[in-house]
Amino acid sequence: xxxxxxxxxxxxxxxxxxxxxxxxxxxxxxxxxxxxxxxxxxxxxxxxxxxxxxxxxxxxxxxxxxxxxxxxxxxxxxxxxxxxxxxxxxxxxxxxxxxxxxxxxxxxxxxxxxxxxxxxxxxxxxxxxxxxxxxxxxxxxxxxxxxxxxxxxxxxxxxxxxxxxxxxxxxxxxxxxxxxxxxxxxxxxxxxxxxxxxxxxxxxxxxxxxxxxxxxxxxxxxxxxxxxxxxxxxxxxxxxxxxxxxxxxxxxxxxxxxxxxxxxxxxxxxxxxxxxxxxxxxxxxxxxxxxxxxxxxxxxxxxxxxxxxxxxxxxxxxxxxxxxxxxxxxxxxxxxxxxxxxxxxxxxxxxxxxxxxxxxxxxxxxxxxxxxxxxxxxxxxxxxxxxxxxxxxxxxxxxxxxxxxxxxxxxxxxxxxxxxxxxxxxxxxxxxxxxxxxxxxxxxxxxxxxxxxxxxxxxxxxxxxxxx
Amino acid sequence: xxxxxxxxxxxxxxxxxxxxxxxxxxxxxxxxxxxxxxxxxxxxxxxxxxxxxxxxxxxxxxxxxxxxxxxxxxxxxxxxxxxxxxxxxxxxxxxxxxxxxxxxxxxxxxxxxxxxxxxxxxxxxxxxxxxxxxxxxxxxxxxxxxxxxxxxxxxxxxxxxxxxxxxxxxxxxxxxxxxxxxxxxxxxxxxxxxxxxxxxxxxxxxxxxxxxxxxxxxxxxxxxxxxxxxxxxxxxxxxxxxxxxxxxxxxxxxxxxxxxx
Numbered sequence: 001x002x003x004x005x006x007x008x009x010x011x012x013x014x015x016x017x018x019x020x021x022x023x024x025x026x027x028x029x030x031x032x033x034x035x036x037x038x039x040x041x042x043x044x045x046x047x048x049x050x051x052x053x054x055x056x057x058x059x060x061x062x063x064x065x066x067x068x069x070x071x072x073x074x075x076x077x078x079x080x081x082x083x084x085x086x087x088x089x090x091x092x093x094x095x096x097x098x099x100x101x102x103x104x105x106x107x108x109x110x111x112x113x114x115x116x117x118x119x120x121x122x123x124x125x126x127x128x129x130x131x132x133x134x135x136x137x138x139x140x141x142x143x144x145x146x147x148x149x150x151x152x153x154x155x156x157x158x159x160x161x162x163x164x165x166x167x168x169x170x171x172x173x174x175x176x177x178x179x180x181x182x183x184x185x186x187x188x189x190x191x192x193x194x195x196x197x198x199x200x201x202x203x204x205x206x207x208x209x210x211x212x213x214x215x216x217x218x219x220x221x222x223x224x225x226x227x228x229x230x231x232x233x234x235x236x237x238x239x240x241x242x243x244x245x246x247x248x249x250x251x252x253x254x255x256x257x258x259x260x261x262x263x264x265x266x267x268x269x270x271x272x273x274x275x276x277x278x279x280x281x282x283x284x285x286x287x288x289x290x291x292x293x294x295x296x297x298x299x300x301x302x303x304x305x306x307x308x309x310x311x312x313x314x315x316x317x318x319x320x321x322x323x324x325x326x327x328x329x330x331x332x333x334x335x336x337x338x339x340x341x342x343x344x345x346x347x348x349x350x351x352x353x354x355x356x357x358x359x360x361x362x363x364x365x366x367x368x369x370x371x372x373x374x375x376x377x378x379x380x381x382x383x384x385x386x387x388x389x390x391x392x393x394x395x396x397x398x399x400x401x402x403x404x405x406x407x408x409x410x411x412x413x414x415x416x417x418x419x420x421x422x423x424x425x426x427x428x429x430x431x432x433x434x435x436x437x438x439x440x441x442x443x444x445x446x447x448x449x450x451x452x453x454x455x456x457x458x459x460x461x462x463x464x465x466x467x468x
Numbered sequence: 469x470x471x472x473x474x475x476x477x478x479x480x481x482x483x484x485x486x487x488x489x490x491x492x493x494x495x496x497x498x499x500x501x502x503x504x505x506x507x508x509x510x511x512x513x514x515x516x517x518x519x520x521x522x523x524x525x526x527x528x529x530x531x532x533x534x535x536x537x538x539x540x541x542x543x544x545x546x547x548x549x550x551x552x553x554x555x556x557x558x559x560x561x562x563x564x565x566x567x568x569x570x571x572x573x574x575x576x577x578x579x580x581x582x583x584x585x586x587x588x589x590x591x592x593x594x595x596x597x598x599x600x601x602x603x604x605x606x607x608x609x610x611x612x613x614x615x616x617x618x619x620x621x622x623x624x625x626x627x628x629x630x631x632x633x634x635x636x637x638x639x640x641x642x643x644x645x646x647x648x649x650x651x652x653x654x655x656x657x658x659x660x661x662x663x664x665x666x667x668x669x670x671x672x673x674x675x676x677x678x679x680x681x682x683x684x685x686x687x688x689x690x691x692x693x694x695x696x697x698x699x700x701x702x703x704x705x706x707x708x709x710x711x712x713x714x715x716x717x718x719x720x721x722x723x724x725x726x727x728x729x
Contacts, residue, residue, distance in 0.1 A: 427586065430672075448533075449589055452548040456584045463583070 167192020473717025479570025
């Protein structure tokens with residue numbers, strides 16, 4: 001059964017031989033049994049097009065990140081460092097290149113993608129986090145509940161260091177304080193300003209960028225002492241080039257999907273690589289993901305050329321801000337209801353070619369790039385980013401996410417809805433739930449609303465065609 | 469041509485048979501715990517009334533939470549679309565539909581052709597739904613169908629929480645212990661339902677004059693009055709508000725059949 005699961009992760013027979021002992025040990029520690037593996041196989045078939053080699057390879061990369069995390073101590077990593085989303089990954093990847101004997105990763109993200117997306121078994125980990133001070137129903141971030149819960153359950157090692165950032169939200173800093181109290185784990189902070197001005201994005205204020213960039217520089221210096229290696233400019237450059245190649249490849253895939261009349265592949269398949277990019281990764285894994293993404297790009301291009309797609313031509317095309325980092329079900333429901341998901345929030349970025357990143361300094365450049373993502377800058381940024389995407393892609397409607405446990409994403413949805421309706425007059429539906437915690441919403445329960453919304457968009461589109 | 473619409477809701481299963489767009493027969497039963505069996509039972513009862521057999525039906529559309537369990541339906545449609553269709557067919561001036569069923573409540577905005585242009589739905593909490601009224605009727609030992617007439621006797625409705633059925637139940641027990649009358653309590657509950665519905669509507673759709681109230685709760689005169697007071701406009705109620713979803717499904721069945729031909 002495990003061989004079958006690993007095959008779905010794109011591993012060849014000889015690779016399975018090599019990776020199987022790691023998989024067995026990892027799943028033993030996690031308490032994954034045969035029935036869980038059967039369930040995982042069923043989930044992968046349900047949510048992914050496993051005929052596409054690149055998709056399988058991306059799922060395999062995902063599995064590797066789990067083995068690396070769970071076995072970090074046993075496999076003799078000298079130091080273990082955790083840094084969860086929304087961490088700036090490029091400087092951390094530079095740390096990884098400089099100290100390959102160190103483990104550096106995002107436990108919350110890795111567990112979301114594996115125990116969440118693949119096994120659908122994240123609940124007990126999140127609950128363990130809830131028991132340790134991040135109580136249920138109190139709007140705590142489930143990502144950080146998982147981060148703490150996994151350490152508490154002993155399924156991942158207690159780290160030697162936590163890295164936390166405050167440029168976007170406060171749970172990372174607050175959670176690392178909890179971990180210091182519980183396990184004596186020290187934290188290195190990369191501070192930042194959340195307070196972007198109204199009307200500022202995409203031209204960002206220097207104080208915000210230079211402060212965040214300055215913090216990254218300080219972090220790199222402190223990290224050199226911690227790992228005992230120099231993080232040279234060449235290494236930093238290598239990290240940014242690796243990441244840029246991967247992100248550029250992903251953006252090309254997402255761009256093609258955004259422009260296609262007929263959605264060529266499911267967004268679930270298109271974004272497997274995207275979620276992994278949010279975690280620091282060893283260089284060899286980044287290169288493997290990049291290869292898979294470039295191969296996926298070819299598949300998507302070919303499907304578009306042949307007029308193939310997962311939905312009929314001419315169907316409604318939407319933007320959605322709902323994230324599926326833990327559970328792919330809601331996107332599947334949307335696609336099953338006939339909605340072409342052209343763009344997702346964390347996915348295709350608007351082509352901001354008219355607003356060049358003006359910074360030359362390595363860290364400032366990264367800081368500017370991260371704040372450019374829009375939602376991370378301000379509610380204004382989130383609204384404007386979505387409006388920019390609407391101008392570029394021309395959606396028939398939007399499904400906006402009101403995330404009940406995330407302050408960053410809980411304020412802007414209604415503002416987005418109003419702004420989009422006012423400027424473009426397209427229907428916008430808001431779905432609420434905690435999409436990082438499957439205990440707190442049901443994709444099937446949302447099916448009625450999604451189905452009705454799809455029907456509404458189809459009728460609207462048809463009447464517009466008839467009128468014209 | 470004979471078409472059927474079946475609405476399998478959380479509390480009741482409804483079937484409507486139409487001929488040339490006019491309601492010929494309709495029937496309602498409790499959904500119970502076996503949705504498939506309820507679907508068969510309700511359609512068979514309606515067919516018997518119409519004196520036709522299943523094979524005489526040209527097209528069937530199912531709707532409601534149990535729509536996918538209706539294996540003999542030709543297609544399914546969401547209850548929002550069906551309520552819009554049904555309400556617009558019986559009251560063509562309809563622009564907004566408030567549907568309060570056993571498990572959820574919805575507000576739907578339609579255009580002059582009965583097409584859905586916006587909607588909002590509460591399905592996370594029983595507060596403001598038929599289930600809420602059932603719980604209250606049980607606590608106050610009043611028959612569900614008597615809630616409306618009893619509440620109209622109230623002179624001083626009690627303020628009741630509108631956010632949680634469980635808390636509202638304990639609040640009512642406390643108020644009852646304080647000597648508040650049954651009439652005032654029920655009227656207070658109806659106000660809470662109406663207030664909850666208004667908040668739901670305000671979040672997503674424009675309040676327009678032609679508001680039609682559908683679903684089982686629309687039969688409750690007390691909720692009708694409370695909604696009228698809360699919204700500040702007269703609301704319209706079809707003759708058989710509970711079967712509007714099934715009617716819409718039957719009309720969609722007819723449209724689908726014609727389109728396929």
